[in-house]
Amino acid sequence: MWPTRRRVALARLLADIFSEEQMAVIQGDARTGAAFSALPFDHQVFTGSTAVGRAVMKAASAxxxxxxxxxxxxxxxxxMQEEIFGPVLPIKTYHSLDEAIAYVNSHPRPLALYYFGHDDDDRRKVLSRTTSGNVTVNGSLTHYAQEDLPFGGVGPSGIGAYHGRQDSWIVPAITRCARVSRTVSSLMPSAPKT
Known part of the structure; x- marks a missing residue:
């Protein structure tokens, strides 16, 4: 099957087999969500289907x-020793961009790298001197939402790229760059003034 047909077939198959409640990542209140988030996970599995992904994300966002x-x-x-799939963000400080790049390169390649900044030279420096499964500049998770681009990890952080036009479990090393002209501040709710 072609990639698009495969995704549509998977979405239909899952919809026929599972109810919306069964596809929900979390059912219950915040206590249930906290207990779910505390469970150990060895792997994060993505369906490769935008429609199924939307249903899962909608259920999770509730x-x-x-x-x-x-x-x-x-x-x-x-x-700092495991991949994080949850609402937890460790904050690692650095004194220079070179120090931050050296830190990233001294560890296993990350599934995703997020660069926040407005200096084009610094952005180019980070992108040219690091390797990760995906990169987003001044945003988060938009690389996954780009249906035409491959998504996946490199090295120990993933099983290769899938999703996108080259939909395959084995994709040659490629680099894709998508420029999204949105600022992070436009995506954030306004903070109340105190």
Missing amino acids: HTLAPTFILNVTDDMKI
Whole structure:
């Protein structure tokens, strides 16, 4: 089957087999969501189907948890040794861009890299000197939402690229760049003034 037909077939198959409740990532209130988030996961599985992904994301968004920021993290902490799939963000500080790039390159390749900044030279430096499964500049997760682009990890962080026009489990090393002209601030709700 062609990639688009495969995704449509998968979406139809899952819709025939599972109810909306069964496809929900989390059912229940915030306590249920917290308990679900505490479970250990060995792998994160994506369906490769935009329609199924939308249903899963819609179900998950109904039971969200506020993000948790962890400050002053060190490399020996468990949170810094495993891939994170949840509303937890460890904050690692750096003194120079070169130090940050060296840190990224001294560890296994990440599934995704997010660069926030407005300096074109710094952006080019980060993109040319690091390797990751996906990159988003001044945003988050928009690389996954680009249906025409491959999505997936490299090295120990993934099973290769899928999704997109080259929909295949084995994709040659390629680089795709999509420029999205949205600012992060336009996606954030306005903070109340105190």
